[in-house]
Amino acid sequence: MTRTAVQAASVPAPAQRKPRPRPPILLYTVVIAVSAFAVLPFVWMVLSSLKPLTEIFGQGFLPQNPSLDNFRRLFAETPALRALFNSFFIAILSTAGSLLFCSLGGYGFAKFNFPGKNALFSVMLVSMTIPFVVGLIPTFIMMRNWFHWIDTPWPLVVPGLANAFGVFFMRQYLSTVPDELLDAARIDGASEPTIFFRVVVPIITPALASLGIIFFMASWNNYLWPNIVLRDPNAQTLPVLIAGLQGSAGRTPYDLMMAGAVVSVIPMLIVFLALQRYFYSGITAGAVKG
Amino acid sequence: MSRPLDLPAFARPARPARRRKHLWPMLFIAPFFVLFLVFGVYPVIFSAVLSFQEWNGAPGQQVWVGWQNYASLFQDRYFWSSMTNSVLIFLLHFPVMTLGGLVLAVILNENRLRFQGLWRAMIFLPHLTSMVAAGITFRLLFERDSGLVNRMLGGVGIPAVPWLDNEWWARVAVGILLVWAWTGYQMVIFLSALQTIPGEVNEAALIDGAGRVQVFWKITVPLMRPAIVFVTTLSVIGTFALYTEPVILTGGGPIHATTTPTMEIYAQAFNNIRYGYGAALSYVYFAIVVAATLLQLRLTNRGQG
Numbered sequence: 001m002t003r004t005a006v007q008a009a010s011v012p013a014p015a016q017r018k019p020r021p022r023p024p025i026l027l028y029t030v031v032i033a034v035s036a037f038a039v040l041p042f043v044w045m046v047l048s049s050l051k052p053l054t055e056i057f058g059q060g061f062l063p064q065n066p067s068l069d070n071f072r073r074l075f076a077e078t079p080a081l082r083a084l085f086n087s088f089f090i091a092i093l094s095t096a097g098s099l100l101f102c103s104l105g106g107y108g109f110a111k112f113n114f115p116g117k118n119a120l121f122s123v124m125l126v127s128m129t130i131p132f133v134v135g136l137i138p139t140f141i142m143m144r145n146w147f148h149w150i151d152t153p154w155p156l157v158v159p160g161l162a163n164a165f166g167v168f169f170m171r172q173y174l175s176t177v178p179d180e181l182l183d184a185a186r187i188d189g190a191s192e193p194t195i196f197f198r199v200v201v202p203i204i205t206p207a208l209a210s211l212g213i214i215f216f217m218a219s220w221n222n223y224l225w226p227n228i229v230l231r232d233p234n235a236q237t238l239p240v241l242i243a244g245l246q247g248s249a250g251r252t253p254y255d256l257m258m259a260g261a262v263v264s265v266i267p268m269l270i271v272f273l274a275l276q277r278y279f280y281s282g283i284t285a286g287a288v289k290g
Numbered sequence: 291m292s293r294p295l296d297l298p299a300f301a302r303p304a305r306p307a308r309r310r311k312h313l314w315p316m317l318f319i320a321p322f323f324v325l326f327l328v329f330g331v332y333p334v335i336f337s338a339v340l341s342f343q344e345w346n347g348a349p350g351q352q353v354w355v356g357w358q359n360y361a362s363l364f365q366d367r368y369f370w371s372s373m374t375n376s377v378l379i380f381l382l383h384f385p386v387m388t389l390g391g392l393v394l395a396v397i398l399n400e401n402r403l404r405f406q407g408l409w410r411a412m413i414f415l416p417h418l419t420s421m422v423a424a425g426i427t428f429r430l431l432f433e434r435d436s437g438l439v440n441r442m443l444g445g446v447g448i449p450a451v452p453w454l455d456n457e458w459w460a461r462v463a464v465g466i467l468l469v470w471a472w473t474g475y476q477m478v479i480f481l482s483a484l485q486t487i488p489g490e491v492n493e494a495a496l497i498d499g500a501g502r503v504q505v506f507w508k509i510t511v512p513l514m515r516p517a518i519v520f521v522t523t524l525s526v527i528g529t530f531a532l533y534t535e536p537v538i539l540t541g542g543g544p545i546h547a548t549t550t551p552t553m554e555i556y557a558q559a560f561n562n563i564r565y566g567y568g569a570a571l572s573y574v575y576f577a578i579v580v581a582a583t584l585l586q587l588r589l590t591n592r593g594q595g
Contacts, residue, residue, distance in 0.1 A: 023402070023404075024400065024402045024403065027397050027400060027402070027403050028403070030393075030394075030397060031394070031397060031398070031403065031409045034390070034394060034413055034473075035409055035412040035413055037470070038412055038413045038414075038415055038416050038470065038473075038474060039412055039415065040438075041416070041424065041427045041428065041431060041470065042415065042419075042427075044427055044430065044431060044438060045423065045427045048427075048430060056430065056436075057433070057435075057436040058436060059436060059441070061438075100321075101321050101322045101325070102322070104318045104319070104321060104322065105318065105319050105321070105322035105323070107318055108314075108315040108316075108318035108319040109319065111315075112312075112314070112315030112318070113315075114312040114315045114316055115312065117315075120319070120323065123331075124326065127326070127330050127331070127334075129580070130334055130576065131527070131530075131531055131572075131575070131576055131579060132531070133531065133551075133552050133555055133572050133575065134333075134334055134337055134572045134573065134575075134576050135329075135330070135333030135334050135336075135337055136333075136555070136556075136559070136572065137337060137340065137555075137559045137565050137568050137569050137572070138332070138333035138334075138336035138337045138340060138569070139329065139333045140559075140560075141336075141347065141565065142329075142332075142333065142336075144347075145347075145349065158325065158329070159325065159329035159330075161321070161322075161325050162322050162323075162324075162325035162326035162329055162330055164326065164330070167322055192314040196318070217418065220420070221418075221419070221420035221421065221422075223420070223421065223422055223533070223534040223537075224533045224534060224552070224556075228556075228560060238420075239420045239422040239423070242422055242423070242426070243422045243426075243537075243538060254426070254430065257426050258426065258427070258430075260423075261420075261422070261423035261424075261426055261427060262423075264420050264422070264423050265418070265419055265420065265423055268418040268419070268420075269415075269418065272411075272415075272418050276411065279414075280414075280478055280482070283475065283478055283479065284478065284479055284482040
């Protein structure tokens, strides 16, 4: 006791540990500065979207006559509404489908034994280390020559249903579900599909929410693959459409692009504000696997 | 409490029931596995075969060329400079991002700080943004004359920086975009790792007279090693796979200074329609990423157990 007290007295700042000492100015300065750095581009995005093109390249900060004209023109002159719908359609369908396939697969791996299980699981784990671009060219050829799926949503939905990371993620989570619960349902005479949908799914809802957010965000913001398979502007997703605007007519329509950027960010922002907790848990659960 | 499913093997009613027992798990896994074979395994094999061919995509026009794609690839200075660009962009952004993420996590873990949820949300926000939207916005921010960055620099007397017109500044600009997009992500991961470290560890060190900086380097960082190794691996792989950010922000320029391997593979396959050559590039790229990841794991795990 005495020794600690004496030592503590000789240490300058952190010796006193009251519940809430005076505000740590330095920490606030750092946190406010970094938050400003993080948020400023969003502010700039929104401000620019309210300015006419000449003013975007002017020296002002706030728009002189803020107007939603860029947004009106975006929806009138480009198929942005269609792109917004395409983005939602693809993101929702691929998220729902992937969640179903991944939780079924994860359940099979976590709670059953069958011949070849370990081999299959190893193949799946190894496949996660192969970069996307290695399969890119053949997948494109398959989509074009075999399935004839260019300019349809399917290349963005179907291959992603088999998501090795998702199966792994669900398997880890399902391993924590006690076997007794499933056995009890079996003794009660429930069939295996009933057990999955009535017993397992309600338990794994938090994991589905976390994984679902990761899938939705990945689909919503995806650019490389949709840019390859969606050439027709009416089939494009929002990021592809916005990026494609710069190619048109020599002069880049930054006014429309900034409006498009704002439109593409808002849905993610709403999902984030509504489900913040699951964002963080999904991301950190993904990290634990490392 | 009899548990019929856990009977020892000799007590089970032999074959038919056993087969039925395997039926359901197989059915549960089947949808995933069929798609995985078609869209996961098959393209990777197809790509390996393709890398020994020259093909413009027309059916039946494949020409077997042996190792020729791989041979010409070693002379391809655009491909190799795209590799160098990845390394340079990694070195430019990774230290700032990771150290920043660590420091921010430690700060947000302080109970003296109020509104922690608010700060965390704001700093994490960039991670949600589509890189197309962010790339366009950063292009405006980095604009030489009207861009906010140069105007702010001008305000403190620093002459305009040619962000997107100079090879080195363009790489820095891509690095800044990456720091912006990923620091909050790293912070969230580090924060959750920090919360597994008992507070007493730091407090004991502080009471023993260690400074906060010392505690950070000597205690916090070593205890967070697994999380740091994880984000490092992710960053190495992610930087090599970079595509959208440079495409939108710099278009790969100026003079190919920010062209990445994925952009190069895309250009060969989809602009020049050389599928075989693109496939060969993608395999060499894959091998290099594996080598880089193994090297990085060796370095980051050095001195551990």
